Amino acid sequence: MYHAAKALDDTRLIHYEEDRDAEVVDIISTMYTRVPLMNEFGEYPHPKPRIICEYAHAMGNGPGGLTEYQNVFYQHDCIQGHYVWEWCDHGIQAKDDDGNVWYNYGGDYGDYPNNYNFCLDGLIYSDQTPGPGLQEYKQVIAPVKVRAQDLARGELRVENKLWFTTLDDYTLHIEVRAEGDTLSAQQIKLRDVPPNSDTLLQYTLPELDARETFLNVTVTKDSRTLYSEAGHHIATYQFPLKARTATAVPFSLQNATPLTLEENRRSCTVRGYNFHLTFSKLTGKPISWNVNGEELITREPKINFFKPTIDNHKQEFEGLWQPNHIQIMQEHLRDFTFEQTEDALLITSQTIIAPPVFDFGMRCTYRWRIAADGQLNVELSGQPYGEYRDIIPCIGFTMGISGDLGQVAWYGRGPGENYADSQQANIIDIWRSSVDEMFENYPFPQNNGNRQDVRWATLTNRHGNGLLVIPQRPVNLSAWRYTPENIFAAQHCNELQHSDDITLNLDHQLLGLGSNSWGSEVLDSWRVWFTSFSYGFTLLPFSGSESGAQTTANRAFGTGFFSTNMHSENTK
Numbered sequence: 001m002y003h004a005a006k007a008l009d010d011t012r013l014i015h016y017e018e019d020r021d022a023e024v025v026d027i028i029s030t031m032y033t034r035v036p037l038m039n040e041f042g043e044y045p046h047p048k049p050r051i052i053c054e055y056a057h058a059m060g061n062g063p064g065g066l067t068e069y070q071n072v073f074y075q076h077d078c079i080q081g082h083y084v085w086e087w088c089d090h091g092i093q094a095k096d097d098d099g100n101v102w103y104n105y106g107g108d109y110g111d112y113p114n115n116y117n118f119c120l121d122g123l124i125y126s127d128q129t130p131g132p133g134l135q136e137y138k139q140v141i142a143p144v145k146v147r148a149q150d151l152a153r154g155e156l157r158v159e160n161k162l163w164f165t166t167l168d169d170y171t172l173h174i175e176v177r178a179e180g181d182t183l184s185a186q187q188i189k190l191r192d193v194p195p196n197s198d199t200l201l202q203y204t205l206p207e208l209d210a211r212e213t214f215l216n217v218t219v220t221k222d223s224r225t226l227y228s229e230a231g232h233h234i235a236t237y238q239f240p241l242k243a244r245t246a247t248a249v250p251f252s253l254q255n256a257t258p259l260t261l262e263e264n265r266r267s268c269t270v271r272g273y274n275f276h277l278t279f280s281k282l283t284g285k286p287i288s289w290n291v292n293g294e295e296l297i298t299r300e301p302k303i304n305f306f307k308p309t310i311d312n313h314k315q316e317f318e319g320l321w322q323p324n325h326i327q328i329m330q331e332h333l334r335d336f337t338f339e340q341t342e343d344a345l346l347i348t349s350q351t352i353i354a355p356p357v358f359d360f361g362m363r364c365t366y367r368w369r370i371a372a373d374g375q376l377n378v379e380l381s382g383q384p385y386g387e388y389r390d391i392i393p394c395i396g397f398t399m400g401i402s403g404d405l406g407q408v409a410w411y412g413r414g415p416g417e418n419y420a421d422s423q424q425a426n427i428i429d430i431w432r433s434s435v436d437e438m439f440e441n442y443p444f445p446q447n448n449g450n451r452q453d454v455r456w457a458t459l460t461n462r463h464g465n466g467l468l469v470i471p472q473r474p475v476n477l478s479a480w481r482y483t484p485e486n487i488f489a490a491q492h493c494n495e496l497q498h499s500d501d502i503t504l505n506l507d508h509q510l511l512g513l514g515s516n517s518w519g520s521e522v523l524d525s526w527r528v529w530f531t532s533f534s535y536g537f538t539l540l541p542f543s544g545s546e547s548g549a550q551t552t553a554n555r556a557f558g559t560g561f562f563s564t565n566m567h568s569e570n571t572k
């Protein structure tokens with residue numbers, strides 16, 4: 001076959017994955033080879049050049065892990081990558097009498113056998129709109145790289161990864177940002193950077209204050225092309241300049257009044273200025289939080305170890321989570337105590353979260369502090385028992401909040417959804433959106449919409465009233481107008497049913513995306529293990545603007561309440 005092909009056209013290189021020893025082919029190739037082995041191939045190269053003929057699977061929420069592969073491709077001249085499966089989803093549009101649109105796939109027309117939803121595996125959707133995976137892929141393979149050389153001296157290194165052209169048609173847009181404010185902005189026109197070379201650039205560093213500060217660099221192409229307008233965005237890079245150094249002043253409320261406690265057999269209620277908060281003695285959880293006559297809590301909060309499965313985690317679901325009943329773990333209260341102090345009510349709930357039948361689980365502790373000024377401090381921790389120590393989808397916290405709180409602002413990574421192994425296309429800043437806009441409507445419903453590195457967030461109604469979230473350490477944030485159970489069970493978008501409330505997720509850790517619907521599992525660095533953890537945050541009734549939220553979030557909350565060594569052992 002090789003000789004027959006060459007006889008037809010001897011200018012074309014031939015690769016064939018099944019020729020494992022490269023006895024015939026011109027280029028040796030493998031598919032979905034793991035990153036460590038690809039790096040080993042580069043360190044001990046084959047005499048023939050190597051490609052990875054497929055390495056990322058863009059099915060549903062993914063692919064993840066592109067950056068690690070790209071670093072290997074750049075490091076070794078004998079290796080080439082970039083083959084993603086695939087470009088476009090191939091769902092067939094369907095519409096009901098009310099105009100609701102969804103996409104059908106294998107089996108929806110009575111066809112058997114079929115490949116189910118395996119035709120929904122592209123970087124762009126069936127309607128040709130780009131998905132988050134394409135945004136990440138674009139950033140990772142961007143031909144103009146910007147690296148930090150010496151940030152304190154205002155030095156950046158720019159690399160030209162193009163093979164044949166200079167960077168004369170590109171411009172850097174440099175901005176120094178401090179907690180939502182621009183401290184300085186400048187442009188640098190790139191010149192004299194030949195193909196496959198780099199250059200050192202100097203930028204002007206403004207005087208910095210006590211706020212957390214980042215350097216953002218956006219690369220644009222100056223001229224219009226066949227595929228883009230002038231000023232086309234190429235890539236954006238972000239570098240931390242300094243951490244926040246201002247001393248946090250303890251939060252207080254001038255019109256706070258002493259707390260009163262009401263108790264019966266089933267619950268205890270604490271009342272303060274303009275609020276009352278009720279805890280169930282049966283579950284150890286808050287079941288009502290009424291502020292100024294408006295209810296904030298609609299579903300009991302709970303520690304959570306499961307997410308609606310994404311396509312790239314189906315092998316983990318079928319091989320690990322479903323057989324061990326991770327998706328149906330149950331929680332049982334073991335102890336509930338409370339203590340009233342001069343200015344707060346302290347509540348401790350001890351629970352066990354475990355699957356039915358199996359002898360393993362997590363012994364969890366919820367610590368709650370309700371202060372007279374209205375802040376609710378929450379600390380969550382867990383210690384595993386039994387033999388299960390494998391990976392899980394998440395270590396998190398979920399609750400139902402009022403459906404009116406649909407406006408979201410957050411200081412964290414955005415604007416799009418992002419995950420531990422898919423975050424290069426997003427940067428840390430103050431972002432504004434809505435619960436509806438943050439939901440990524442994958443044609444096969446699955447976990448989505450996460451924002452990482454969140455320092456604070458507000459969820460408010462149209463009047464600006466709602467909830468302020470201030471974590472002790474940055475957390476993952478997502479919010480849905482659907483229940484997790486509905487997203488997990490649905491197989492098409494039209495099967496999602498709007499809830500009257502909002503599901504708020506504040507997750508300590510999330511399993512990376514990977515590409516394991518077909519190929520590469522999540523790298524060890526981005527795995528979440530069923531092991532001990534602790535983290536905490538403050539929930540505060542809020543009314544105001546994003547600037548007010550930033551000012552409030554910079555205060556000190558729960559002084560003396562939170563553990564000093566809050567951690568999670570993300571090792572096996």
